Amino acid sequence: MAVLFITHDLGVIAEVSDRVAVMYAGKIQEFGTVEEIFLEHVHPYTEGLLKSIPMLNVRKKKLDVIEGGVPDPLNFPPGCKFNPRCRYKIDKCEKEEPELLKIKPGHLLRCWVKA
Numbered sequence: 001m002a003v004l005f006i007t008h009d010l011g012v013i014a015e016v017s018d019r020v021a022v023m024y025a026g027k028i029q030e031f032g033t034v035e036e037i038f039l040e041h042v043h044p045y046t047e048g049l050l051k052s053i054p055m056l057n058v059r060k061k062k063l064d065v066i067e068g069g070v071p072d073p074l075n076f077p078p079g080c081k082f083n084p085r086c087r088y089k090i091d092k093c094e095k096e097e098p099e100l101l102k103i104k105p106g107h108l109l110r111c112w113v114k115a
């Protein structure tokens with residue numbers, strides 16, 4: 001039996017999941033085991049999500065955030081849907097949407113730069 005659990009709560013994901021699909025703009029951006037996603041993540045959106053978690057043992061004046069806002073589903077940007085918010089983007093990111101590629105067995109990634 002499998003259970004599909006959809007949440008924005010990364011703490012819950014870490015507790016209950018074996019495999020994690022990180023979604024953005026309706027598509028999987030990164031997929032892997034819970035260990036791969038939390039400890040060996042590659043996608044810039046996954047990186048941003050995990051960096052935005054406040055840590056009790058780290059003092060900061062401001063929390064890390066992913067700059068920009070969620071895109072309008074009726075007017076997605078061309079190319080990679082994350083490109084307006086991505087610090088790693090290259091010209092190709094604004095023109096072509098990357099495919100979801102296997103970067104190692106069981107670990108999938110949708111990114112021109114990090115794949």
Ligand code: SF4
Pocket residue numbers: 043044045080081082083084086087088089090093098110111112113114
């Ligand atoms: S494809 Fe480009 S814009 Fe999209 S996540 Fe990767 S680097 Fe960023």
